[in-house]
Amino acid sequence: xxxxxxxxxxxxxxSTLGYALLSLLTRGPATGYQLTQQVKAPLGHFxxxxxxQIYPELARLSAAGWVDSVxxxxxxxxxxxxxxxxxxxxxxxxxxxxxxxxxxxxxxxTLKAYAATSADPVAMAALYTDLAERSTRLxxxxxxxxxxxxxxxxxxxxNPRFGNYAVLMMGVESQRxxxxxALWLASCLRTGRPVPYGxxxx
Amino acid sequence: xxxxxxxxxxxxxxSTLGYALLSLLTRGPATGYQLTQQVKAPLGHFxxxxxxQIYPELARLSAAGWVDSVxxxxxxxxxxxxxxxxxxxxxxxxxxxxxxxxxxxxxxxTLKAYAATSADPVAMAALYTDLAERSTRLxxxxxxxxxxxxxxxxxxxxNPRFGNYAVLMMGVESQRxxxxxALWLASCLRTGRPVPYGxxxx
DNA sequence: CCGCTCTATGTAACTTCTGACATGTCAACT
DNA sequence: AGTTGACATGTCAGAAGTTACATAGAGCGG
Numbered sequence: 001x002x003x004x005x006x007x008x009x010x011x012x013x014x015s016t017l018g019y020a021l022l023s024l025l026t027r028g029p030a031t032g033y034q035l036t037q038q039v040k041a042p043l044g045h046f047x048x049x050x051x052x053q054i055y056p057e058l059a060r061l062s063a064a065g066w067v068d069s070v071x072x073x074x075x076x077x078x079x080x081x082x083x084x085x086x087x088x089x090x091x092x093x094x095x096x097x098x099x100x101x102x103x104x105x106x107x108x109x110t111l112k113a114y115a116a117t118s119a120d121p122v123a124m125a126a127l128y129t130d131l132a133e134r135s136t137r138l139x140x141x142x143x144x145x146x147x148x149x150x151x152x153x154x155x156x157x158x159n160p161r162f163g164n165y166a167v168l169m170m171g172v173e174s175q176r177x178x179x180x181x182a183l184w185l186a187s188c189l190r191t192g193r194p195v196p197y198g199x200x201x202x
Numbered sequence: 203x204x205x206x207x208x209x210x211x212x213x214x215x216x217s218t219l220g221y222a223l224l225s226l227l228t229r230g231p232a233t234g235y236q237l238t239q240q241v242k243a244p245l246g247h248f249x250x251x252x253x254x255q256i257y258p259e260l261a262r263l264s265a266a267g268w269v270d271s272v273x274x275x276x277x278x279x280x281x282x283x284x285x286x287x288x289x290x291x292x293x294x295x296x297x298x299x300x301x302x303x304x305x306x307x308x309x310x311x312t313l314k315a316y317a318a319t320s321a322d323p324v325a326m327a328a329l330y331t332d333l334a335e336r337s338t339r340l341x342x343x344x345x346x347x348x349x350x351x352x353x354x355x356x357x358x359x360x361n362p363r364f365g366n367y368a369v370l371m372m373g374v375e376s377q378r379x380x381x382x383x384a385l386w387l388a389s390c391l392r393t394g395r396p397v398p399y400g401x402x403x404x
Numbered sequence: 405c406c407g408c409t410c411t412a413t414g415t416a417a418c419t420t421c422t423g424a425c426a427t428g429t430c431a432a433c434t
Numbered sequence: 435a436g437t438t439g440a441c442a443t444g445t446c447a448g449a450a451g452t453t454a455c456a457t458a459g460a461g462c463g464g
Contacts, residue, residue: 046308
């Protein structure tokens with residue numbers, strides 16, 4: 001009765017990273033190492049985490065009873081642990097999902113654009129031309145992923161991996177925007193005069 | 203000769219926030235309070251900072267010799283300080299600007315989409331419908347700002363405030379993307395079946 | 405005259421995130 | 435036989451960022 005250690009199951013409120021890990025684990029059980037890999041794509045296009053952040057967070061989730069783990073004697077000096085979401089974890093995730101997000105996006109490329117006129121226009125134009133090229137490569141990559149997903153039926157909201165497709169679609173759209181915007185900006189900086197937005201530059 | 207305190211002007215490397223503040227100060231001298239206001243728009247659409255972060259950072263920039271300050275006896279118990287970029291600060295900013303940025307963007311709305319199928323489809327669809335509505339409002343607001351800026355000649359790369367316009371254009375494009383994507387996602391979740399991306403939903 | 409908001413600057417505690425350190429197995433390649 | 439890379443888990447120091455606390459004048463509305 002005297003609950004010294006047992007009464008935090010309802011009170012515990014997780015961090016965003018915690019919910020991100022729970023989301024990944026809804027795809028199936030995984031080790032910390034696997035989560036570190038899985039957070040790279042497609043989630044990694046909009047959310048990243050290092051292993052040094054993931055392992056402690058998994059321990060916290062475990063302490064909160066939101067994940068279970070089984071140990072399996074791994075290769076290194078420590079046991080390998082495979083984690084799975086618990087019913088409590090899934091409930092917590094569901095509750096968090098429907099809260100309207102407030103966090104502002106943060107973009108370093110846009111920050112640099114804010115001060116673009118303080119630097120050498122030629123160097124800055126080159127920077128944004130490179131960025132446009134990179135976005136072209138990424139776009140091709142993402143679109144290939146997308147058609148593979150469609151072939152696998154992951155564009156169906158009934159598919160448990162539909163979220164991967166939804167994130168990827170945001171990635172595709174974002175890269176298109178970056179491409180257009182970077183070319184426009186480079187064009188402005190190179191010509192030194194106003195360029196209407198959205199025109200394909202010659 | 204024995205430089206105990208004078209040899210850090212070239213070595214000092216700033217934080218991203220420091221460069222953001224230098225960028226703001228290229229528009230003209232400002233107090234920490236004014237910088238806190240100015241970081242809200244349009245830079246704030248892609249980069250935010252609270253005053254509790256700005257004041258200590260200004261002290262660091264001042265210590266590095268990247269900004270100067272003059273005191274003016276302010277309203278509160280402390281003197282009001284107006285900061286201005288120094289030549290060293292401008293040099294540092296220029297050097298930082300041409301380094302290709304690596305930081306990945308971070309988006310909570312996209313993270314939630316990754317786990318969309320774990321929550322109640324109706325509630326999630328409502329979330330993204332609300333998001334689409336918000337982006338409509340923001341888009342209208344940003345476009346109004348943009349046409350005001352064009353009227354003021356800020357779409358000219360020769361204008362020192364051109365960076366404001368460049369950031370705003372990214373804001374406009376981003377909100378358009380969020381709008382389309384959120385409506386698509388809501389449509390997927392409501393109908394429960396694949397919806398081709400980019401179709402205006404009925 | 406009381407309270408509210410805006411101006412204005414700072415500190416302190418806390419959470420989050422990064423980068424480096426630390427360890428060790430196993431398979432493939434050279 | 436030696437090296438590289440993938441697998442696998444952790445810690446620690448420090449940077450970056452958030453939330454709350456603290457102070458105080460000036461102007462305005464009630």
